Structure formats: structure tokens, C-alpha cells
Amino acid sequence: MNLTPNTPPPPTVDNGLHAAFIALRDALAGEIVGQSVLIERLLVALLADGHLLVEGAPGLAKTTAIRALASRIDASFARIQFTPDLLPADLTGTDIWRPQEGRFEFQPGPVFHPILLADEINRAPAKVQSALLEAMGERQVTVGRTTYPLPAVFLVMATQNPIEQEGTFPLPEAQLDRFLMHVRIGYPDAAAEIDILRLARERALREMDAASVPMQKLSLEQVEQARRAVLELHMAPQLERYLVELVLASRDASAYDASLARRIAWGASPRGSIALERCARARAWLAGRDYVTPDDVHAVAPDVLRHRVLPSYEAAAEGWDGERLVAALLDRVPLP
Numbered sequence: 001m002n003l004t005p006n007t008p009p010p011p012t013v014d015n016g017l018h019a020a021f022i023a024l025r026d027a028l029a030g031e032i033v034g035q036s037v038l039i040e041r042l043l044v045a046l047l048a049d050g051h052l053l054v055e056g057a058p059g060l061a062k063t064t065a066i067r068a069l070a071s072r073i074d075a076s077f078a079r080i081q082f083t084p085d086l087l088p089a090d091l092t093g094t095d096i097w098r099p100q101e102g103r104f105e106f107q108p109g110p111v112f113h114p115i116l117l118a119d120e121i122n123r124a125p126a127k128v129q130s131a132l133l134e135a136m137g138e139r140q141v142t143v144g145r146t147t148y149p150l151p152a153v154f155l156v157m158a159t160q161n162p163i164e165q166e167g168t169f170p171l172p173e174a175q176l177d178r179f180l181m182h183v184r185i186g187y188p189d190a191a192a193e194i195d196i197l198r199l200a201r202e203r204a205l206r207e208m209d210a211a212s213v214p215m216q217k218l219s220l221e222q223v224e225q226a227r228r229a230v231l232e233l234h235m236a237p238q239l240e241r242y243l244v245e246l247v248l249a250s251r252d253a254s255a256y257d258a259s260l261a262r263r264i265a266w267g268a269s270p271r272g273s274i275a276l277e278r279c280a281r282a283r284a285w286l287a288g289r290d291y292v293t294p295d296d297v298h299a300v301a302p303d304v305l306r307h308r309v310l311p312s313y314e315a316a317a318e319g320w321d322g323e324r325l326v327a328a329l330l331d332r333v334p335l336p
Contacts, residue, residue, distance in 0.1 A: 050180025
């Protein structure tokens with residue numbers, strides 16, 4: 001069944017708004033070479049109003065990417081290096097006593113910045129991780145008896161280092177579900193590495209120059225308008241049903257493959273369905289379409305579902321992980 005109209009209706013999205021995001025994507029691609037997937041996932045997370053967990057070796061431009069994004073949006077940015085001695089108050093803020101005024105004054109922490117980088121989140125103890133993940137889920141922070149709302153535009157990019165696992169505190173599966181996507185990035189190829197060397201030289205030369213060129217920035221109002229446009233995209237009922245069937249199969253795949261069903265211990269929750277739909281819509285909008293296609297669902301499904309579909313003990317012993325299980329589900333659940 002063809003889910004895309006032969007003659008798509010006129011775009012309902014403001015062309016100027018879409019052009020601004022395409023210019024943002026191109027600017028990031030010119031600065032972050034060899035990580036096109038990370039750039040797209042950052043923009044998808046921004047448009048889908050979610051958070052990103054990025055796993056990759058050191059030196060793969062994870063911090064540079066989120067800094068570059070923040071520099072092109074009219075919003076403040078904060079970076080937190082997670083360490084074993086970090087306290088929740090270092091993240092959320094704390095009440096400070098003002099003796100001159102005879103009262104406590106709340107000093108906001110880094111979590112109140114619209115764009116936040118949580119570097120090596122698995123190096124902080126569970127209570128600090130819980131404080132951040134609560135802020136991500138509830139969009140508010142409670143200190144003492146007072147609750148403080150977070151910004152309407154609030155994007156967290158947390159990173160993990162897959163190499164060093166000693167002295168780390170792995171995120172529980174229930175907390176991993178708070179992340180919209182879990183993205184794994186690898187090393188660039190030879191051609192991209194040559195471009196990286198060139199860009200590093202050019203950046204060093206620019207830093208030696210006193211004059212800095214002002215860059216065009218997206219306003220937070222434009223981000224909110226783009227989010228509304230993403231939610232208004234057309235999704236065919238058949239495609240919506242396919243998306244739900246894919247998530248349902250992650251919980252019980254016996255109708256498609258009995259052996260695959262035995263390999264899955266836990267499937268995606270309804271939060272996974274919402275995340276998959278939002279990300280597919282955001283990808284379609286970035287592509288300049290006002291409708292969603294099955295390719296959009298397939299493109300984002302691995303990153304949306306890999307941390308939500310857990311293998312059984314026997315499957316893990318055989319080398320199965322969430323990514324391999326999601327790939328098997330995509331192969332077995334038929335398109336409408």
C-alpha cells in the first residue's frame with residue numbers, strides 16, 4: 001500500500017522557518033565533519049522536544065557538536081562534567097542564606113540552562129543521575145519545599161564513554177527510558193579525517209584573529225514554531241498502525257518469530273511509541289515533507305528503541321543486544 005500521496009499537498013510549514021533549520025544543519029555539518037548522524041539526531045531531538053544519550057569514544061566531537069548547536073540558538077548553554085563526588089545540588093542549585101536580608105535565596109544550578117551537556121553521565125552516583133533525569137521528565141526542579149519550572153525549550157545531551165567502565169554507575173533501564181534516543185557514533189573515515197585536519201587548522205587561525213564574525217541565531221520562538229509544525233505533519237493511519245505494531249512486537253514477537261520472542265525480555269513502553277512517532281515526524285519535517293513515510297520510521301527506530309528493548313539472559317549470552325533485536329523486529333514486522 002502506498003502511504004505517500006502521488007501529488008503531495010502544498011507545504012503547511014513556513015518555508016522561512018524550514019530554511020532556517022536547514023541553514024543550521026548545513027552550518028553544523030561544515031563545523032562537525034564525519035558525524036552527520038549525530039547532527040541530524042541533535043536536530044531531531046530539538047524538534048521532538050526530547051533528550052539525547054550519545055555513546056562514543058573520546059575525541060569524536062560530541063562536546064563540540066552540542067556547543068556548536070548552542071552557539072547558533074539564542075539560548076544559554078552549560079556543561080557539567082559528571083564525577084563520583086558530584087552532588088545533586090551541584091546540578092539543580094541550592095538555597096543560600098543571605099544574612100544581610102535575613103532570608104534564603106535560591107541560586108539556580110546549570111540545569112536551568114535551555115541547552116545542557118551532561119558529560120560522562122555514568123560517572124556520577126545514582127542520586128545525581130536521578131536528579132537530572134527527574135528534571136528531564138518533569139521539566140521542573142524541587143529544592144527544599146519550592147518547585148522551580150525549567151525553560152520551555154530544554155535539551156539535554158548526555159554522553160557515555162564505552163571504553164572505560166571501571167568506577168562507573170550504569171544507568172538503570174527505567175532511567176534510560178527517559179531519553180528520546182540512544183545514539184552510538186563511530187570513527188570517521190579517511191576522507192572525513194583529512195577534512196577534520198583542515199578545519200582544525202582554520203579554527204586555530206580564526207582564534208588568532210581578534211575580530212569574530214557574528215553568526216545568525218535561531219530564536220527560541222522559532223524552535224517552538226518548528227515543534228508545532230512537526231506535530232501538525234500528516235501521518236497516514238496505516239503508518240501509525242505499523243508504528244504501534246512495531247512497538248507491540250517488541251513486547252511479544254511470537255506472532256512474527258517465536259525464537260525472537262524468546263530472546264526479548266522486555267519491550268518498549270508507550271513512551272517508546274510516542275518517541276518513535278515524534279522522531280519520525282521531525283525527520284520528515286527536516287526533509288522538507290509535510291507527511292511521514294515508512295523510511296522515516298525505519299531511520300529513527302534503532303536509536304529510539306535500542307535502549308528500550310532488552311534481551312533475555314540467554315540471548316545476551318549469545319551476543320544479542322537491543323540494537324540487534326530492533327533490527328530483527330524491523331525485518332519481521334511487515335510494512336502495511
